[in-house]
Amino acid sequence: MKLSFASLLTFVVAASSTVAIPTARQSCPEASRFGNLGVSPTNVSPGSVVTITADFTCAVNTFGIVPEHTDYYLEVPVNNNGHEPPIQLTRRVLAAGQLKDSFQVTIPTYGGYFANASYTLILETTYPVDNNDGTQTHVVGGIEAPLSLKLT
Numbered sequence: 594m595k596l597s598f599a600s601l602l603t604f605v606v607a608a609s610s611t612v613a614i615p616t617a618r619q620s621c622p623e624a625s626r627f628g629n630l631g632v633s634p635t636n637v638s639p640g641s642v643v644t645i646t647a648d649f650t651c652a653v654n655t656f657g658i659v660p661e662h663t664d665y666y667l668e669v670p671v672n673n674n675g676h677e678p679p680i681q682l683t684r685r686v687l688a689a690g691q692l693k694d695s696f697q698v699t700i701p702t703y704g705g706y707f708a709n710a711s712y713t714l715i716l717e718t719t720y721p722v723d724n725n726d727g728t729q730t731h732v733v734g735g736i737e738a739p740l741s742l743k744l745t
Contacts, residue, residue, distance in 0.1 A: 621651035627734035639702040712742040
């Protein structure tokens with residue numbers, strides 16, 4: 594069987610166009626490197642149920658940060674008097690390949706909240722990084738979402 598130059602050129606163009614189609618690069622701000630965090634509602638009291646959503650699409654696909662587990666806290670990150678410890682709401686482990694997480698949690702009726710303190714929802718993402726000797730070290734990065742905690 595003899596191929597003409599035109600047939601060969603048509604085959605090469607067709608084959609290369611099916612494998613060389615560029616995909617749109619996802620635009621991810623640096624702030625999304627540890628995930629994107631949302632909470633609803635944002636005005637809550639102890640005992641309230643909130644829905645927390647986390648999206649790790651940018652973290653995984655753009656920054657190569659694959660969460661091993663995630664911890665969610667209520668914290669007072671600014672003007673903490675030293676007696677306002679982080680309050681862990683939950684620890685989550687994503688299934689392999691899972692990029693999004695959504696769940697409900699109850700704000701604890703903890704007796705140690707401080708009036709007039711600005712509590713914030715914090716997501717701490719723990720992920721492995723490779724060391725020079727082939728082992729791994731686990732590091733933590735975090736993001737926050739606004740949350741107004743009403744104490745009455």
